[in-house]
Amino acid sequence: MRMSRIVGKAVIVAFLAAPLLHSQVEPPPPPDFIPPLRVAVPPATVQDGWHRPFPGVVVQPAKPAPAPRHDIGGTWDPGPTSGIQIQGAAARPDDGNPAHQPPYTPLGLETLSHTKPSAAARSVLPGETNDPIVLGDPQGMPREELYELRVTQIVQYPEKVLVLYTYGRVWRVIWTDGRDFPKNPEPRWFGYSIGKWVNDTTLLVETRGVDDRTWIDRAGRPHSADMRVLEWFHRVDQNRLELSLEIDDPKMYTKPWTALYKLPFALRPPDFDVREMIYAPSDVEEYNRLLANPVSDKDSH
């Protein structure tokens, strides 16, 4: 009896301490619907910043080489539109369909009511939005992957993985050295991420400690400071990667929900130049002065 109590307490302690006790090899099941991933057809060739031509569409080999073990490094292209997600998270767009909405708690709905996005079903005019990125705030996690997800570069080291994003020219670190999350961390825009390989080709990543001033996506879905974000980076073969992402935030949502489900990326060559995409505050101010405010009747005209 005494031994069973000791064992029981040890199990509880282990559960609380282990950062990624659940090795979910497969991402969670998709929502009960799958919004169609509409693939834009780019021009036959596109030019990079050095004016060098590249194929608009990455041509996949007929027989791709198998995925390398524990390797998601590379320059990954989701295509010209699949990662934009103007209506919010691709697997849960805010398109006016109630069935597509995340499972809000009462607090989640109340917090949602305070966000004024300038896109998606609850859109306000551009001059009326309180979207924090319009002020120049970082998108943070997970929004960096749920809005304007473009060519993404992944660099692997033995102890960490660096993810370099086009939008905002930002990066984040995923620690793979077995560390646990820090206790009572100070909030960060991109939180704290740790990852582990759950099989030869899937890196499962968990992120916590995200500053709650960020929005989850372009549609203004909120999150609390206790949000956990799970990502599955799955190397399908030598030339393809898939990204899935789940939100777990019991304060705002009654259950975890899938925000991305197997978003596909194609491998670009190592010398592919990634264009810059920075919404500098000075550019945004000028855009607001010239267009956003006049079109919203918020200028002095």
Add this chain to the structure above:
Amino acid sequence: MAQKCLTIVALVAAIAVACVPALAHHGAAAYDTSKTVTIKGTVKQWNWTNPHCLLFVDTTDDAGQPVHWIVETQNPLSMSNLGWSGESFKPGDHITVRVTPAKNGRPIGLVMDVVLANGQKLNARNIFADEEPKTDASPKQ
């Protein structure tokens, strides 16, 4: 052959209509997506900048009064994926631009496409694979 051409034209028109609500980057709350305005004018300025590129076009109204339009596209990265660049226009260029106009009646719009003086057409909206007719000359994948 003529029937085939008519079919292609009809399908392209249908795609153009279908693309209007699918404004990839920008919310459409400020624009009247039920309307299209065609502007024939002269480029005053072309801002290849984030968050959206801005094209300044001067024209005249029916009474001969000058009208100064400001029309926007997606961001430079998105536009480069459609074949646009910072050199697509220069001041003085004579162009025809189709826009989705602002709801408040100001000379502000969201660009659908531009035809240059040499006849070249620049499309400002993405064409999606599930809408592409099989008979047109799309780039081979």
